[in-house]
Amino acid sequence: xxxxxxxxxxxxxxxxxxxxxxxxxxxxxxxxxxxxxxxxxxxxxxxxxxxxxxxxxxxxxxxxxxxxxxxxxxxxxxxxxxxxxxxxxxxxxxxxxxxxxxxxxxxxxxxxxxxxxxxxxxxxxxxxxxxxxxxxxxxxxxxxxxxxxxxxxxxxxxxxxxxxxxxxxxxxxxxxxxxxxxxxxxxxxxxxxxxxxxxxxxxxxxxxxxxxxxxxxxxxxxxxxxxxxxxxxxxxxxxxxxxxxxxxxxxxxxxxxxxxxxxxxxxxxxxxxxxxxxxxxxxxxxxxxxxxxxxxxxxxxxxxxxxxxxxxxxxxxxxxxxxxxxxxxxxxxxxxxxxxxxxxxxxxxxxxxxxxxxxxxxxxxxxxxxxxxxxxxxxxxxxxxxxxxxxxxxxxxxxxxxxxxxxxxxxxxxxxxxxxxxxxxxxxxxxxxxxxxxxxxxxxxxxxxxxxxxxxxxxxxxxxxxxx
Ligand SMILES: Cc1cc2nc3c(=O)[nH]c(=O)nc-3n(C[C@H](O)[C@H](O)[C@H](O)COP(=O)(O)OP(=O)(O)OC[C@H]3O[C@@H](n4cnc5c(N)ncnc54)[C@H](O)[C@@H]3O)c2cc1C
Numbered sequence: 440x441x442x443x444x445x446x447x448x449x450x451x452x453x454x455x456x457x458x459x460x461x462x463x464x465x466x467x468x469x470x471x472x473x474x475x476x477x478x479x480x481x482x483x484x485x486x487x488x489x490x491x492x493x494x495x496x497x498x499x500x501x502x503x504x505x506x507x508x509x510x511x512x513x514x515x516x517x518x519x520x521x522x523x524x525x526x527x528x529x530x531x532x533x534x535x536x537x538x539x540x541x542x543x544x545x546x547x548x549x550x551x552x553x554x555x556x557x558x559x560x561x562x563x564x565x566x567x568x569x570x571x572x573x574x575x576x577x578x579x580x581x582x583x584x585x586x587x588x589x590x591x592x593x594x595x596x597x598x599x600x601x602x603x604x605x606x607x608x609x610x611x612x613x614x615x616x617x618x619x620x621x622x623x624x625x626x627x628x629x630x631x632x633x634x635x636x637x638x639x640x641x642x643x644x645x646x647x648x649x650x651x652x653x654x655x656x657x658x659x660x661x662x663x664x665x666x667x668x669x670x671x672x673x674x675x676x677x678x679x680x681x682x683x684x685x686x687x688x689x690x691x692x693x694x695x696x697x698x699x700x701x702x703x704x705x706x707x708x709x710x711x712x713x714x715x716x717x718x719x720x721x722x723x724x725x726x727x728x729x730x731x732x733x734x735x736x737x738x739x740x741x742x743x744x745x746x747x748x749x750x751x752x753x754x755x756x757x758x759x760x761x762x763x764x765x766x767x768x769x770x771x772x773x774x775x776x777x778x779x780x781x782x783x784x785x786x787x788x789x790x791x792x793x794x795x796x797x798x799x800x801x802x803x804x805x806x807x808x809x810x811x812x813x814x815x816x817x818x819x820x821x822x823x824x825x826x827x828x829x830x831x832x833x834x835x836x837x838x839x840x841x842x843x844x845x846x847x848x849x850x851x852x853x854x855x856x857x858x859x860x861x862x863x864x865x866x867x868x869x870x871x872x873x874x875x876x877x878x879x880x881x882x883x884x885x886x887x888x889x890x891x892x893x894x895x896x897x898x899x900x901x902x903x904x905x906x907x
Contacts, residue, residue, distance in 0.1 A: 458486025463870025553895030745775030746809030
């Protein structure tokens with residue numbers, strides 16, 4: 440490994456990739472006094488958390504609705520600092536709609552300590568018998584206590600093995616884990632499922648709150664976050680794909696892009712793993728073969744009226760998983776826009792988009808009475824085949840840490856070893872970890888850590904310390 444140089448006063452850092460990981464890294468590096476340039480290949484920032492122009496004249500529409508949870512402390516802190524936290528709607532009630540169309544409003548209480556705060560959420564699930572609700576609660580506790588080799592089983596097999604009733608698996612674990620992890624419960628590890636149960640539900644009374652963007656992601660990240668970064672002296676170049684990271688004497692010395700060459704004191708490589716493997720094949724070799732992605736599909740629907748009378752709903756036991764009503768001005772005046780999100784959507788209805796739209800519209804008509812007379816004006820199906828990292832058993836052993844063998848080259852991205860699933864929170868955490876690793880490699884101090892939600896005492900006894 441090359442020796443550490445004496446710290447440079449304001450090192451010039453190239454952040455390759457303008458997704459949330461790169462933008463979070465840029466923020467942390469600017470905090471530490473670096474001169475930062477973000478180089479993003481696409482025209483817009485935000486990476487996978489992106490919007491497209493509605494060709495029907497309705498403005499920006501998110502390729503897929505994104506949601507953060509209360510446990511996403513790093514993402515929420517970035518939103519607060521960059522001034523868009525007020526554009527995240529705070530839903531404390533989780534709405535479930537069961538196969539018979541019955542609605543359950545499930546709200547954790549702030550009056551009881553964790554994990555007892557979940558009692559009203561659990562008991563609010565009207566689609567389960569009392570026995571099923573108790574078994575579900577017991578399954579959640581059992582998951583928090585899963586240890587060692589158990590954590591490397593697949594969630595579906597493990598849930599069946601510990602005796603969770605099939606209805607509880609199909610109508611709770613499947614929709615909740617698949618939407619939180621973006622992957623089928625037949626494939627995700629118990630470790631990943633446990634992360635959702637402990638950090639996303641049991642750990643803290645605010646953990647399961649939803650924070651739902653009410654402005655397009657293109658505005659939040661492409662304008663608000665980017666504008667805030669520019670105001671802090673970060674240069675942001677879009678349409679600037681990096682083709683090479685030049686190295687000399689074991690250190691990164693420059694990045695090469697279509698517009699030229701930028702000499703630098705350090706690089707944070709914040710691109711998806713396949714792009715990272717192309718730019719640094721010696722650093723990201725195996726990940727290319729050993730990491731897998733999971734697809735997510737969003738079905739965009741424009742009707743002649745708005746009929747979704749809930750802020751969001753989890754449709755259990757159906758093809759449609761989550762439905763979101765638009766808060767932004769998507770669609771022309773007088774129209775009603777809504778979006779249905781389906782995680783782990785590989786092979787969905789054989790890839791037949793028309794059949795998918797028909798099925799989803801049919802399901803909406805079954806659960807929202809107002810939809811029955813509504814006319815569908817337009818639809819669009821958007822599938823991202825590599826939406827998220829598939830968090831299968833063994834994946835944590837393959838996810839690389841931020842620090843690399845090149846002391847002034849660090850990795851970031853939701854696929855790196857953050858301990859979090861592939862989410863906005865995971866991306867922001869990875870950006871901070873990448874910045875910290877790079878600063879350490881340059882002999883500089885990292886910005887102070889962002890605190891996690893503090894697990895309640897009972898949860899610490901049940902699941903162990905603050906993390907893990
Ligand atoms: C359909 C879908 C739904 C999702 N839903 C949610 C959700 O509800 N909640 C949640 O928390 N997360 C969700 N996610 C996950 C979340 O979007 C990602 O985890 C996060 O945005 C990843 O950020 P990133 O910066 O790590 O990667 P990316 O967003 O992929 O950013 C990497 C960037 O690098 C750029 N790049 C690549 N190569 C180069 C190069 N050579 N030079 C310069 N730039 C380059 C890319 O253009 C891209 O902008 C969803 C993702 C998808 C796709």
